Amino acid sequence: MALLEVRDLSVVFRRKGEEPTIAVDGISFDVEPGQTVGLVGESGCGKSVTSLAIMGLLPSRGVDVSGSVSFEGTELLHLSQRRLDERRGRDLGMVFQDPLSSLNPVVPIGVQIAEVLQRHRELSRKQARSEAAELLNRVGIPDPARRLDEYPHQLSGGMRQRALIAIALACRPRLLIADEPTTALDVTIQAQILNLLTELVADTDTALIMITHDLGVVAGLCDEVNVMYGGRIVERAERHALFTAPRHPYTNGLLESIPRLDAPRGERLVPIRGSVVDNIPWADGCAFAPRCPNAIEPCWSVTPALVADDGRMLRCHNPVEVPVTAGEGVR
Amino acid sequence: MLRYTIRRVLQLALVVLVLSVLLFAWLRALPGGPVSALLGDRGTAESRAQLREALGLDDPIFVQYFAFLGRALTGDFGTSTGVSPGKPAMELFLERFPATIELSIAAIVIALIGAIPLGYLAARRRGGWFDNASVVGSMIGISIPIFFLAFLLKYLLAIKLGWLPTGGRQSAGLDATRVTGFFVLDGLLTREWDASLDALRHLLLPALALSSIPFAVIFRITRASVLDVMDEDYVRTARSKGLAKRIVRDRHILRNAMLPVVTTVGLQTGALLSGAVLTETVFSWQGVGQALAVGFERKDFPVLQVVIIAAAMAYVLVNLIVDLSYAAIDPRIRTAGKVG
Numbered sequence: 001m002a003l004l005e006v007r008d009l010s011v012v013f014r015r016k017g018e019e020p021t022i023a024v025d026g027i028s029f030d031v032e033p034g035q036t037v038g039l040v041g042e043s044g045c046g047k048s049v050t051s052l053a054i055m056g057l058l059p060s061r062g063v064d065v066s067g068s069v070s071f072e073g074t075e076l077l078h079l080s081q082r083r084l085d086e087r088r089g090r091d092l093g094m095v096f097q098d099p100l101s102s103l104n105p106v107v108p109i110g111v112q113i114a115e116v117l118q119r120h121r122e123l124s125r126k127q128a129r130s131e132a133a134e135l136l137n138r139v140g141i142p143d144p145a146r147r148l149d150e151y152p153h154q155l156s157g158g159m160r161q162r163a164l165i166a167i168a169l170a171c172r173p174r175l176l177i178a179d180e181p182t183t184a185l186d187v188t189i190q191a192q193i194l195n196l197l198t199e200l201v202a203d204t205d206t207a208l209i210m211i212t213h214d215l216g217v218v219a220g221l222c223d224e225v226n227v228m229y230g231g232r233i234v235e236r237a238e239r240h241a242l243f244t245a246p247r248h249p250y251t252n253g254l255l256e257s258i259p260r261l262d263a264p265r266g267e268r269l270v271p272i273r274g275s276v277v278d279n280i281p282w283a284d285g286c287a288f289a290p291r292c293p294n295a296i297e298p299c300w301s302v303t304p305a306l307v308a309d310d311g312r313m314l315r316c317h318n319p320v321e322v323p324v325t326a327g328e329g330v331r
Numbered sequence: 332m333l334r335y336t337i338r339r340v341l342q343l344a345l346v347v348l349v350l351s352v353l354l355f356a357w358l359r360a361l362p363g364g365p366v367s368a369l370l371g372d373r374g375t376a377e378s379r380a381q382l383r384e385a386l387g388l389d390d391p392i393f394v395q396y397f398a399f400l401g402r403a404l405t406g407d408f409g410t411s412t413g414v415s416p417g418k419p420a421m422e423l424f425l426e427r428f429p430a431t432i433e434l435s436i437a438a439i440v441i442a443l444i445g446a447i448p449l450g451y452l453a454a455r456r457r458g459g460w461f462d463n464a465s466v467v468g469s470m471i472g473i474s475i476p477i478f479f480l481a482f483l484l485k486y487l488l489a490i491k492l493g494w495l496p497t498g499g500r501q502s503a504g505l506d507a508t509r510v511t512g513f514f515v516l517d518g519l520l521t522r523e524w525d526a527s528l529d530a531l532r533h534l535l536l537p538a539l540a541l542s543s544i545p546f547a548v549i550f551r552i553t554r555a556s557v558l559d560v561m562d563e564d565y566v567r568t569a570r571s572k573g574l575a576k577r578i579v580r581d582r583h584i585l586r587n588a589m590l591p592v593v594t595t596v597g598l599q600t601g602a603l604l605s606g607a608v609l610t611e612t613v614f615s616w617q618g619v620g621q622a623l624a625v626g627f628e629r630k631d632f633p634v635l636q637v638v639i640i641a642a643a644m645a646y647v648l649v650n651l652i653v654d655l656s657y658a659a660i661d662p663r664i665r666t667a668g669k670v671g
Binding site for chain 1: 567569570572573578582583660662
């Protein structure tokens, strides 16, 4: 049994007087213990909403969550608030995108780390405090004893994200969800934070769901990658296969739009044309069809299903051909 | 922080000086004046002239002002001519100020105890019947004329039902020892429990009437502020930690949501300290508000001057205290001076 099994997860936002918005449209994926799974896509594809749904952090009003999220055999979606709070912070941790706004500005860092230890590990205030210093040390914050009494605005962006990671990993959770953990940081700090995350999850055998729009992050980190588009998974593959031979035109577009060091000089980047506003509903065909260079007639009328295709999952009527050389290279 | 405090205190001195000029001129520009207030229609021309001279009203106004300023700096605001003739105005003020402070504190305490929990609950149940009902209630609280509310409370609870006294600060014939001038506190200090309880019973209705506006204002600010804070990322982080509900509420929501509330409480307290003229009049509460009402009626310049200047000082001082206490609550302000 997988550590986390997500089945047919859908999230629909309803507002009075407006058409409901389907943010996540029946996605399924597994995370094995210790595995790192990427959830990739552009803004608005539903990746962050997926993570909030797993953690039970979506507002209760105006949002319909359906499907199943099973964690170590426990259905999280139907758990009572109390039972859910027993597991959040202990078995499931989350690192958020913007470390400044995600930390309470009027509470010292030390308290924000210690409170999760006091809650789940029943440590005394004093024990929790010394454990918090130990955690800060482990995430690479110098002079941790002094930092405990400082407030978020006194730390640098990178240190804040380290502190947030310390909070999420304080109780050694079985699963960590990182939602764009490096987006708000300087490029130089990004690499440090990613290395730190990789080290920590490897040391503690924590499974990781990495949510990002940045394929570069995925390339360095993930065992398996789910590419999302319009609230659905359009391609799922093992990392190496995905990067050497993307099959979905959207995945291919994402890869072609990032600069490569091994490309000939002067070669232009190829952006994906259009934007998400051009999407057509999945019910009418393929949501990506209006932006897709490979679109053929059925893409406008028949909804593609997610089907197994040579060791990967693919939702496409007219996938990118596997380059012969790349195919051989993989094997 | 020290430099800041000194600057604010100097500002206060300037405010009071300017106010004293305006106040002095304005009072003397009012129709009537102490002479006709004291003598009425029956005063002869001779007795009028005598009184004018005795009160120093014949001197040019700037001479009068500087004489006033010189004495005022030594704490002498002159002698009351109307509210309590013959009594030094400063003494009268000092006698009555504790009554006003007691009433203001009681009103603010009622408002705080009621409005903050209600504001929090209304925000948590946004759009529900409780939220809608309390928002409408707060509209009524803000817009109801305070003398109407005061009379209504007095009529229902004091006159009709007879549960509480109709006015004053203590029952006639009660022999209570005075220590601080705060009657409830005095009873506690001297262990005269009956006196304390009696004072509390007298305090309840005027405090209730006076709390209506602060109550409504604090409720609305708390509700709006909690609504804002609930959507903050750090509250989501707190939830992701699985923290107990109480800790999410107190440490993560309320501690942040209280910042704007503190400012409001300061403004409201300052306003109350300048004397609740209507409430004190309705409940014959012997505070500065009532002195102000009587003082205007009888053109008692010395009393009006000391009360209005003291009110302005209280207002500015309370807000200084609020600004300073802000630093204690919000660490971002505390370190701003050190870092940047």
